[in-house]
Amino acid sequence: MAYGLLTQTTRAGGFSTDVDESLKEDLVDIITDVSPDENPLSTMLAKRTASQPFHQWQEDYVDRPTSVAGSIEGAAATYEDLEAPLRRGNWTMITTQTFRVSGTESASDHAGMGDPYTYQAVKALKKFKNKQEYALINGAMASGSSGVARQMAGLKSVVTSHFTARNSGSSLSETEFNKAVKAVWTDVGVSDVFDLVLVPFGLKQKISTFTAGSTKYVDAKDKRLTKPVMVYESDGGVHRIMAHKDVSGAATTPGPRMLAIKEDKYKIAYLRNPKQTELALDGDRRNGMIVGEYALEFLAERTSWNSCGYHVDG
Secondary structure (H helix, E strand, O other), X not given: OOOOOOEEEEOOOOOEEEEOOOOOOXXXXXXXXXOOOOOHHHHXXXXXXXXXXXXXXXXXXXXXXXXXXXXXXXXXXXXXXXXXXXXEEEEOEEEEEEEEEEHXXXXXXXOOOOOHHHHHHHHHHHHHHHHHHHHHHHOOOEOOEOOEOOEOOOHHHHOOOXXXXXXXXXXXXXXXXXXXXXXXXXXXXXXXXXXXXXXXXXXXXXXXXXXXXOEEEEOOOOOOOOOOEEEEEEOOEEEEEEEOOOOOOOOOOOOOEEEEEOHHHEEEEEEEEEEEEEOOOOOOEEEEEEEEEEEEEEOOHHHOEEEEEEOOOO
């Protein structure tokens, strides 16, 4: 064979192509990561410190009268019973993400990742954050026991004052959305109506078709958010609409869900901040773990809205 002619051969990875065996492999020193990393609650909610596994706080509420009777002139004072603040609580949840790298992997030269252990540690932290975000939405409270993990309650469980299960196939219309705003406004007042609405992608598409002239797109000023956020302005305030991968969009029961919260009424209380730890050597490999312990703090769930059962495409 004359120099420079190409021969058919099979290269690593199963790719069959014509190559000159004297050429060096053309492998770009970049790894493209397209995994989902959209965790607005983990990123945006304020952080607090928990002091024990059952994290508690107090909530107070003053309702408005439905009627008022006058007082008789010269009458003696009478006293009404006042309600004490309610004690609320949530269990802290331990979340872990382990990773390991063999001695051979650590010694080998890799394209696009540098030190394999550091690369896997960063990847493990992303997985930890994804797990945390899912729990903040979907967690169901459990106190745990010997051999059984504690679980914290997530938004889907704690928002109960304004919860509605729609008939299967209901449409999320603009009228329906504004009914939700009105219901919360009636309960808490305009300053505390939900301002962050989390929906599956199909329901966000539906909201984007609202025709009242108050739907618009703005660039988020918050440096924690880098993508445009859709904003809907109702008579009850301004509401940011975000598609969320962990809010159910499945057509099966209970169906697509809308979770709407007042952002400043929810916080993440950490008993242990997420920390990377290298575990004991147990062979020809390095072992690592990300571990954190936290609870969702819901200061006033009546400011929120929770509904499900919408039609899958909005």
